[in-house]
Amino acid sequence: MKKKKLKMNPILKKELVVSSRSIKMSMALMCVCGMLTLIVIAVLFSSGSFRYSYDYSSLIMLFPVLGIAECALISFMVPIITASSISGERERQTLDILLTTPISTFSIAMGKLNSAMAVVLMYVVTSIPFISIAFVLGGMKWTSLFGLILMYIYIGFYVGSVGVFCSSIVKKSIAATILTVVIGCSIIAGSFILYGISLSVDYHAQAEALLAAGKEASGISATGIPAILMFNPYAPVFDFFLRSLSSYSVYELVDRACNGKMNGFWEFIYKAWIPLSVLINVAISLLFVKCAALKISVTRNKKKRKVKG
Amino acid sequence: MLEIQNLTKRYGKFLAVNELNLHVGKGEIFGFVGPNGAGKTTTMRVVCGLLKATSGDVFVDGISAIKSPSSIKRKVGYVPDFFGVYDNLKVTEYMEFYGSLYGIEGSDMETITDGLLELVNLTDKKDFYVDTLSRGMKQRLCVARALIHDPELLVLDEPNSGLDPRARFEMKEVLKNLGSMGKTIIISSHILPELAEMCSSIGIMEKGRLIASGKVEEIMEKSFGSRPIHIKTFNDSQASEEEAHDNLNRLLMEQPNVKRVSFTEDEAVVTFTGSEEESAKLLKCLVSSGMLISDFYREKEDLESLFLEITGGDGNEEKEA
Numbered sequence: 001m002k003k004k005k006l007k008m009n010p011i012l013k014k015e016l017v018v019s020s021r022s023i024k025m026s027m028a029l030m031c032v033c034g035m036l037t038l039i040v041i042a043v044l045f046s047s048g049s050f051r052y053s054y055d056y057s058s059l060i061m062l063f064p065v066l067g068i069a070e071c072a073l074i075s076f077m078v079p080i081i082t083a084s085s086i087s088g089e090r091e092r093q094t095l096d097i098l099l100t101t102p103i104s105t106f107s108i109a110m111g112k113l114n115s116a117m118a119v120v121l122m123y124v125v126t127s128i129p130f131i132s133i134a135f136v137l138g139g140m141k142w143t144s145l146f147g148l149i150l151m152y153i154y155i156g157f158y159v160g161s162v163g164v165f166c167s168s169i170v171k172k173s174i175a176a177t178i179l180t181v182v183i184g185c186s187i188i189a190g191s192f193i194l195y196g197i198s199l200s201v202d203y204h205a206q207a208e209a210l211l212a213a214g215k216e217a218s219g220i221s222a223t224g225i226p227a228i229l230m231f232n233p234y235a236p237v238f239d240f241f242l243r244s245l246s247s248y249s250v251y252e253l254v255d256r257a258c259n260g261k262m263n264g265f266w267e268f269i270y271k272a273w274i275p276l277s278v279l280i281n282v283a284i285s286l287l288f289v290k291c292a293a294l295k296i297s298v299t300r301n302k303k304k305r306k307v308k309g
Numbered sequence: 310m311l312e313i314q315n316l317t318k319r320y321g322k323f324l325a326v327n328e329l330n331l332h333v334g335k336g337e338i339f340g341f342v343g344p345n346g347a348g349k350t351t352t353m354r355v356v357c358g359l360l361k362a363t364s365g366d367v368f369v370d371g372i373s374a375i376k377s378p379s380s381i382k383r384k385v386g387y388v389p390d391f392f393g394v395y396d397n398l399k400v401t402e403y404m405e406f407y408g409s410l411y412g413i414e415g416s417d418m419e420t421i422t423d424g425l426l427e428l429v430n431l432t433d434k435k436d437f438y439v440d441t442l443s444r445g446m447k448q449r450l451c452v453a454r455a456l457i458h459d460p461e462l463l464v465l466d467e468p469n470s471g472l473d474p475r476a477r478f479e480m481k482e483v484l485k486n487l488g489s490m491g492k493t494i495i496i497s498s499h500i501l502p503e504l505a506e507m508c509s510s511i512g513i514m515e516k517g518r519l520i521a522s523g524k525v526e527e528i529m530e531k532s533f534g535s536r537p538i539h540i541k542t543f544n545d546s547q548a549s550e551e552e553a554h555d556n557l558n559r560l561l562m563e564q565p566n567v568k569r570v571s572f573t574e575d576e577a578v579v580t581f582t583g584s585e586e587e588s589a590k591l592l593k594c595l596v597s598s599g600m601l602i603s604d605f606y607r608e609k610e611d612l613e614s615l616f617l618e619i620t621g622g623d624g625n626e627e628k629e630a
Contacts, residue, residue: 010409014395014402021397093393097454100357100387101410102379 010103011111016118025119032073032123036130039069063134064241067148070127071155071237077123078116078156079180082163084173085112086296091173095296105293109168113160113289120156124149144244151237154278158233159184161285161292168292184233191232198225223266226254230277231284239273249273310335310462310493311356316365318351318517325351327517329365333495333510335461338488340504340525341497343514349497350390352514353464356495357387369462383411386455390467392447394439400426400450401435404457411458425453429483445476449483456487463487465496481507538579538588540595541604560598564591576604 019025043062086109089095098108131145159180166179202225229235239250251270255262262270269276311333318326326348333339341349354360356367358378367374369381394403404422408414413421426432429449434442442450448468455463465484469477484507487494498504504511505525512522521528540561544553554572561567566583581588585607592605 007414010406013409014398014406017402018395018397089393092395093389093391094395095393096354096359096389097387097393097407098410099359100382100385101407102382102412103410 009107009111009114011098011108012114012118015111015115019115019119025122028077028119029122029126032070032077033126033130035069035073036066036127039066040130040133059137060134062137063131063144064245066127066131066134067151067241067244070123070152071234074120074123074152074156075159075184076181078120078159079163079166079184080177081119082112082116082160083167083176083180085116085164086167086292087171087173087176088167090171099296105297106290108296109164109289109292112167113157113164116160116163117153117156120152120160124152147240147244151240154282155233155237158281158285161288162187165288165292165295168295188232188234191229191235195225195228198228223254223258223262226250226257227266227269230273230280232277233281233284235277236274236281239277310337310370311339311495312368313352313356314366314368316352316355316367317363318348318355318360319363324517326355326362329514329517329519331512331519331522333493335493336488336491337510338484338494338496338508340508340511341495341514342504342511343497346516347514348517349514350466351517353387353466353495353497356462357385357464358382359387383458384461386458386460386463388448388451388455388463388465388468390470392444392451394447396438396440398439399435400431400437400439400442403439403450404454407454408457413457421457425456428456428486429453430479443476445472445479448472448476448480452480452483452487461493463492463494465494467497467499469498536581536608538581538591538607539604540577540579540602541575542577543601543603545601557595557600560595560600561591564594566591581607 040062043059043065084091086095089098099105128145131148135145162183163176163180166183167173167176170176170179235250242253243249249271250273251267254266254270311331313329313331316326316329317324329348329352331352341352343349351360355362356369356374358374358381362375366376369384372380372384374381374385395406398406401422404425405414405418408418408421422435423432426435429452431442431446431450431453434446439447439450452463452465452468455465468484469480472480484494484496488507488509496504496508508525510522510524511528512519513528514520540557542553542557544550554577557577558570558572561570561577561579566581566587567579568582569580571578581591583591588607592602595602595605
């Protein structure tokens with residue numbers, strides 16, 4: 001049987017060619033490496049590596065510090081890349097031509113997102129030598145490195161999808177970048193606000209019920225409340241670093257907060273915190289991409305536009 | 310090849326295209342003429358599936374562009390009036406990119422690219438970066454790009470806009486070649502004499518309506534009667550120039566097809582609605598009345614004057630949707 005050749009998304013292929021020739025890509029990589037170098041030097045210096053006595057416990061911090069720093073870098077750089085993806089096509093006036101071709105609007109949006117992911121992968125590969133310093137000094141396992149790379153890809157995918165969505169609804173790239181940061185921050189803050197409100201409601205409900213019994217409210221009575229934070233894109237990243245740095249996980253923290261009153265269902269949910277929250281947020285990301293595809297689709301009724309002829 | 314039926318497109322309260330009906334046969338080169346805001350671009354964008362019509366339908370080779378816009382994408386090639394290009398992409402890579410969007414790859418792509426670059430006279434530029442090409446070259450590359458999937462209908466929205474005379478000539482040659490290859494082409498332009506040379510038929514749009522359409526010769530024939538006649542006389546009598554003008558004016562106004570006479574410094578300009586035969590009779594009448602005619606000619610027919618006459622303006626008014 002003749003094997004079907006796996007075809008690369010043409011948008012992704014073109015973006016890779018164009019971005020690899022751009023000086024911006026080399027400059028960005030240089031900045032990332034420079035920042036990671038400074039972080040490594042700072043950690044080594046603070047641990048006393050350049051003096052006669054070493055503080056080995058602080059050297060272990062190299063892995064989480066580098067990991068969190070790169071997560072932050074990806075969180076800020078990917079929106080900049082993706083926020084100009086669709087709006088850039090509009091600015092270059094190439095979007096109309098793309099829309100006359102058989103490629104679907106979803107493939108256009110995914111191609112743009114995947115090209116940003118390719119850039120993320122390049123940053124990740126570039127940063128591996130820095131992370132690997134932690135191997136020499138201790139504090140991480142191979143599985144941690146593999147997990148960290150997956151976390152980078154996941155964060156890049158999420159933030160990138162928000163960027164592609166904003167790029168499809170805003171005409172100018174700068175406005176799309178700002179909107180991406182605003183929407184990203186709103187999602188993060190929104191999950192905490194919702195969590196706080198739920199906790200407060202739960203506490204007051206407990207207080208009223210227990211006041212009658214003459215007891216004080218303690219811990220979370222509704223064990224599902226912390227699950228709200230699963231909608232925060234950084235929820236799995238938090239659990240990942242918590243597990244890498246300590247013997248604790250989100251499950252243990254919630255179990256303590258609930259005073260061990262968790263039932264089997266919620267026990268499963270909190271134990272599978274990382275895969276479940278990744279699944280939820282990847283689904284949200286795909287929803288953002290789908291919305292971007294719908295937004296650029298010509299079958300929708302468009303708003304007024306300037307009529308030339 | 311192209312059938313537009315009662316096409317209407319509204320942008321809010323603004324009526325961009327109003328009940329447009331049009332038929333363009335296979336192998337025809339159809340020219341769209343009209344002032345800015347007439348609805349040409351809107352019509353072309355609906356034909357290409359880039360805009361959804363408010364009502365009506367567009368059929369490309371029997372397939373509805375409104376009901377199944379994805380099906381007509383392989384039948385239509387679109388060249389917009391701008392040529393958006395990607396930085397850091399070579400001419401061949403640009404062609405390969407668009408080819409891959411239509412599923413064309415490998416050696417087929419190479420053959421098609423070479424053929425199309427030769428057609429648009431860009432073979433020697435195949436390894437150049439697209440953003441380093443001149444405006445005319447970019448526009449020709451855009452035509453080659455639109456032909457990559459061998460569409461049956463090519464839609465060109467003001468392809469000559471902003472090009473210098475040399476680039477216009479080269480573009481015209483490319484389009485003539487395409488016409489001779491049997492491609493159905495719809496082209497809009499403000500450079501009307503060029504359209505007259507290239508197109509087999511034209512349609513004149515104004516305020517979203519098609520106010521005239523048909524073969525170029527037929528429309529020319531219709532407009533023939535309104536072209537003015539320029540008459541120069543030689544005054545050998547004792548009469549003053551004013552008296553000579555009065556005599557000529559009286560004589561001309563007695564003729565059945567003369568609508569108006571005006572005088573410039575050295576000639577009379579006569580608004581004449583008669584045919585060619587009737588203009589010859591007018592000349593005979595003037596000569597037989599004893600006038601010495603040193604020059605008698607009728608303005609040449611061209612689309613520019615026809616366009617101005619039919620649209621009744623200078624065709625430059627901008628309209629916002």
